[in-house]
Amino acid sequence: MSSFNKEKGEDYFDGSNEKLDVEIGPTPIVEDERAFEEQKDLKRGLQQRHIQMIALAGTIGTGLFLASGRALAAAGPVGAILGYLLTGILVSGVVLSIAELAALVPLTGSYVRYAACFFDPALSFAIGWNHVYAACVAIPAEITAAAVLISFWTTSVSNGVWITVMGLVIIGTNLFFIRVYGELEFGFSILKIMLVVGTIIMGLCIDLGGVPGQPRLGFQYWKNPGPFVQYLGIEGSLGQFLGFWTTFSNAAYSYSGVETIAAAAAETKNPRRNIPKAAKRIFVRVLLFYVLSIFIVTLIVPSNNSFLLKSSGTATQSPFVIAANLAGIQVIPHIINAIVLTSAWSSGNSTMLGASRTLYGLAREGHAPKIFLRTNRFGIPYVSVGFVSVFMTLGYMTLEDAASTVFAWLQDLVAVAAIIAWMVICLVYxxxxxxxxxxxxxxxxxxxxxxxxxxxxxxxxLGFGLILLTGGYAVFIHGKWNIETFFSHYFNIPLIFLLYFSYKFIKKTKIVSLDEMPIRYYIDIANQNPEPEEVPAKGWRKVNILWS
Incomplete structure (x- = not known):
């Protein structure tokens, strides 16, 4: 037991440079200089306002602004709202779980490292590489979405140019100080919050008849074409239920990355205070930014609108742009498109951060080559960033097919990987x-x-387990078989089992027993290294509800 605890303890850091002498059972463990290697390599540059705003709006991206249209078209207004609300409730459980673990053991790599401590090193290996795989798919999805958005203004330039530019920008912002990343995300989050609030106000004005020459809509689109959609041409309540059930995949993609608040725990100042503070507010943010936004969209965009995520290759598929166009507002689509474009950059940044730190954590645990431990003079694991960046080239698939088609395919892959990650977080917790x-x-x-x-x-x-197994149900309906749909919904399941059992067979790992978990060890470290008291807010900060 003591050797296991020592191995885990060597990766722990807390912001102090003192050696620790912690009693675990009968054997005292004295930490050596390696105890703070992670602290030396990585820089704690994320402050409270950074982590709060990343948690608040860091995952608001193309999932909300583009993929929500797909949910509305498949499920209707009521189905879309219920899908996003229920998924948000489940995601809140995941965030609460990861935040409690991160507050005790703030290691870079978050749940990938916790899986080794509290479950099985084989699970750490499997979910770590699953997370990297998901990021390698998610970043091209964001870049693809960016190409779709830019084509709203110009179709004369190849998507390949915009994919290249966006890829280089994301790489660049991830190779400098972590504080630079934090400041960028802080600014992007402000823009996204302004956009969400602005679209909600715009939607209310359109719905209540505040646009000159436009009638009051009310709940007109809930009545015609109706609250639900007859999905796959199946009539009756069954078709409506199936349409509602498809929204879980869209919602999962929209929420994917919400666990990123703990991914950079090693680079967060006072993580035992700031990460839980962000997590406690997650449900309110889900209601405010996702459910309320979807609700407003359902009032001003009919579910049978032909532009809802059809293969147009332009941003006219965004329900927010559709709403502005239907109301005859000319300038709003351009403003929306510009801010959504920055949100694609922001979401790509967050995904790159999580993936590169996970690779760093895997290398610390011996589950990835040690080369991924290399950091530059800014404290950034640049080799990890470079590895994930290679897979941005998947975005060039849009040159052979419609950008929105590829976006939908990548979206399903990311959603399934996110669901599996959330299930593992809950299992480890x-x-x-x-x-x-x-x-x-x-x-x-x-x-x-x-x-x-x-x-x-x-x-x-249990909720995400059910969603995972039934996410691709449509392919099992007679005449609806589609190999791409089947692959995107179920490929990740055998992959995670293959990674887990292969590592377990080769390394002969064992599940960590409940008695041997180093819980007391980490509690003692936390108690011996308390974080400084929080400075009381003064002046306008007393009424700051965003990152206070």
Whole structure:
């Protein structure tokens, strides 16, 4: 047990340069200089306002601004709202789980590292590489979406040019100080929040008849074409239910990356305070930015509109742009398109951050080549950034097919990978939770104990498990078989099992027993290295509801 704990403890850092002498059982463990290698390599440049705003709006991207149109077309207004709301509730359980773990063990790589500590090193290997795979697909999806958005203004330039430019920009912003990333995300988040608030106000004006020459809409589109859609041409309540069920994939893509608040825990100042603070507000953000936005869209865009994510290759597929065009507002689509374009850049940045830090964490655990541990003078794991960047070339598939077709295909791959990651987070947390019980550790001893546990974790685990298994149901309906749909929805399931059992067979790993989990060890480290007291807000900061 002690050797296991020492191995894990060597990767722990807390912002101090003092050596630790922590008692675990009968054997004291004295940390050597390697205990702070991670702190030396990576720089803590993310402040409270950065992590708060990344959590607030970092994952608001093309999933909300573009993919939501696909959900509306498939499920109708009520189906789309219910899909995003229920998925948001499940995601909140995931965020609460990861935040409690990150507050105790703020390691770069987050749940990938926790899987090794509290479940099985084989699971750490499997989910780590699954996360990297998901990022390698997600970033091209964002770049593809950016190409779609830019083509709103010009179709004379090849998509390949915009894919190249956006790729280079994302690489560039991820090779400088982590603080540069934080400042960029802070600015992007402000823009996205302004856009969401602006579109909500615009939507209310359109719906209530505030646009000259336009009638009051009210809930007209809920009545005609109706609250639900007869999906796949199946009549009756079954067709409506199937349409509603398809929204979970779209919603999962929109929420993917929400766990990124813990991915850069090693680069977050006072993570035991700031990460939980961001997590506690996640449900309010889900309601405000996703569900309310989708609700407004359903009032001003009919679900049978021909532009809803059809293969047009332009940003006219965005429901927000469609709404502005239907109301005859000429300048708004350009403003929306410009800010959504920055959101694609922002989402790509967040994904690159999470993937590169996961690769760094995998290398720390011995699950990836040590070359991924190399950092530049800015404290950035540049080799990890470079590896993920290579897969941006997948975005060039849009040159052979319509950009929106490729975007939809990549979206499904990312959604499934995200669901699997969320399930693993809940699984690891539940092992940790019951490990605390077995060892007689009261959760009040933890730096932060998340509310609604273990019920939130169980709810998310079972809910996402059901969504994962039924996500590609349409291919099993007679006459609806599609190999691309089947592959995108189910490829990730055998992949995760292959990675897990292959590593387990080769390395002969064992599941960490509840008695051997190094929970007390990390609690002692946290207690010996308290974070500085929070400075009380002064002046206008007292009323700051965004990142206070």
């Amino acid at each position: 539940l092992r940790f939770y019951y490990g605390c019980k077995r060892q007689g550790i009261d959760r009040s001893e933890l730096p932060w104990a998340a509310p609604f546990q273990p019920f939130a974790a169980w709810m998310a685990l």
